[in-house]
Amino acid sequence: MKEPPGPKGHFLWGSGIAAIETPLALYTSAWKEFGDCVKLTSIPGYYWYLFTHPTAVEHVLQTHQQNFRKPDVFNRPMSLLVGKGLVVSEGALWMRQRRLAQPAFHKTRLSLLAQSMVDATVEHINNWEKLNTESVIDIADEMGALTLDIVGKALFSTDLHDYSERVGTTLRIALEHVNYRMGHAFSLPEWVPTKRNRQFLKAKAELDSVVMEIISKRRQSGIDENDLLSALLRATDGESGESMSNELLRDEVITLMLAGHDTTAAALTWTWYLLSLNPDKEAILLDELKSALGGRMPSVEDLPNLPYTRMVIEESLRLYPPAWGIIREAKEDEEIGGYIVRKGRPITLVQYITHKHPEFWEEPHAFMPERFEKDKVAQRPKFAYFPFGGGQRACIGKEFSLMEATLALAAIAQKLKFIPLPNQNIDPDPTFTLRPRYGIKAHVLKRNN
Ligand code: HEM
Numbered sequence: 001m002k003e004p005p006g007p008k009g010h011f012l013w014g015s016g017i018a019a020i021e022t023p024l025a026l027y028t029s030a031w032k033e034f035g036d037c038v039k040l041t042s043i044p045g046y047y048w049y050l051f052t053h054p055t056a057v058e059h060v061l062q063t064h065q066q067n068f069r070k071p072d073v074f075n076r077p078m079s080l081l082v083g084k085g086l087v088v089s090e091g092a093l094w095m096r097q098r099r100l101a102q103p104a105f106h107k108t109r110l111s112l113l114a115q116s117m118v119d120a121t122v123e124h125i126n127n128w129e130k131l132n133t134e135s136v137i138d139i140a141d142e143m144g145a146l147t148l149d150i151v152g153k154a155l156f157s158t159d160l161h162d163y164s165e166r167v168g169t170t171l172r173i174a175l176e177h178v179n180y181r182m183g184h185a186f187s188l189p190e191w192v193p194t195k196r197n198r199q200f201l202k203a204k205a206e207l208d209s210v211v212m213e214i215i216s217k218r219r220q221s222g223i224d225e226n227d228l229l230s231a232l233l234r235a236t237d238g239e240s241g242e243s244m245s246n247e248l249l250r251d252e253v254i255t256l257m258l259a260g261h262d263t264t265a266a267a268l269t270w271t272w273y274l275l276s277l278n279p280d281k282e283a284i285l286l287d288e289l290k291s292a293l294g295g296r297m298p299s300v301e302d303l304p305n306l307p308y309t310r311m312v313i314e315e316s317l318r319l320y321p322p323a324w325g326i327i328r329e330a331k332e333d334e335e336i337g338g339y340i341v342r343k344g345r346p347i348t349l350v351q352y353i354t355h356k357h358p359e360f361w362e363e364p365h366a367f368m369p370e371r372f373e374k375d376k377v378a379q380r381p382k383f384a385y386f387p388f389g390g391g392q393r394a395c396i397g398k399e400f401s402l403m404e405a406t407l408a409l410a411a412i413a414q415k416l417k418f419i420p421l422p423n424q425n426i427d428p429d430p431t432f433t434l435r436p437r438y439g440i441k442a443h444v445l446k447r448n449n
Helices: 016-021 023-034 054-063 072-082 091-105 107-129 139-162 164-183 195-221 228-234 246-277 279-293 300-305 307-319 374-378 398-415
Strands: 037-041 047-051 326-330 334-336 339-341 346-349 416-420 428-430 434-436 441-446
Touching (some): 016 023, 023 037, 091 228, 107 228, 107 300, 139 228, 164 195, 164 246, 300 398, 398 416
Antiparallel strands (some): 037 047, 334 339
């Protein structure tokens, strides 16, 4: 069977440096030149694959998912922060933990969280409304603070009040380090006492101890707070009857904070940016909000009446998918799209490219929320769009996040508008999540309701 074609790159390190420094540019140019199946090389003997066609994505994530696993290049740096949490665990442990965590994300449980999502958003709206028209904020920072509050409240409800600053700071330091490690596979291991490593280990120890404190307090009180932590504490395995140990619970809680806050923050940030560039679409959104809500804050019952608001979010996730790529490796040699894929070699699936594949998307770079009307979705292959992944390992927080982003967008857009400053360099930065490299600086304008 043949190998996929691909660029030669530099004679010593192939495309290795470009993959670290400019992955989106590398993958886009490789796809344009060589098509949907590409083999990329790095230092001699090291190579990996890029697959961008929805059929290949479906093969890896769904139809043949049992033949693939998450590789160590992803799992190792992630597990520094999340231990054995869901994002990195494999096999029997993953299956048991997923089974235990799933009920916490059930629709009925999520609707209990909607009010706290809106309450947290209102607190931020009140602060933005106090700003004068000259003030400059960074939309990315503001959305980061908002989604951290929301995921904190959803996980720990009121308990977070005493700890929110410690959690926020330590999580930021730890996340920055994981990002760094993902891009620097050959950096010094954490036991070497460099300044960076010491800072990370200190932040991680602090984060672990805060989360453990919250868990023990909650176990002692035994009260069901209707939040995610209570749901995870109550979860018992149907087969063994066991619940999660404190250590596993801590790992899952940190996983949810990590996976749940930066991603939705990026989604909302790009949404404001896209709306600012597309006033005609913003007008349709405002019309919907006016007729569905008439100026009041949204609730979970309003969600069915906010289809355009949700489509705005979906379209933003298409153009700027916060999880811009997914990585796997084959457990044995595998055939994909008529090409041989060798066991153990990383495979990258890149939402950022597939979501703009011209075979499936008309005017792929245009912001058109209408693409997500039901009949149009039905005409596309399922894996032309996979912002939340797919198959068994699909995002557990998908509905949580769509509900959160839709409610926050509806609440905020009715009250105010972010106006990005002109002449900024808006450059998508593909670290752990896809976010604007230099943030997005903006004025805040109150709407006259
Ligand atoms: C816009 C927001 C979000 C995006 C784009 C997103 C994207 C993704 C993607 C693509 C995956 C699959 C990764 C893979 O297959 O390798 C994933 C997994 C995961 N996500 Fe999300 N996510 C978002 C929000 C959330 C939220 C709000 C939570 C939790 C509160 C969450 C928790 C998780 C967890 C725990 C996993 C691992 C699931 C497993 O392997 O069983 N995510 N997410």
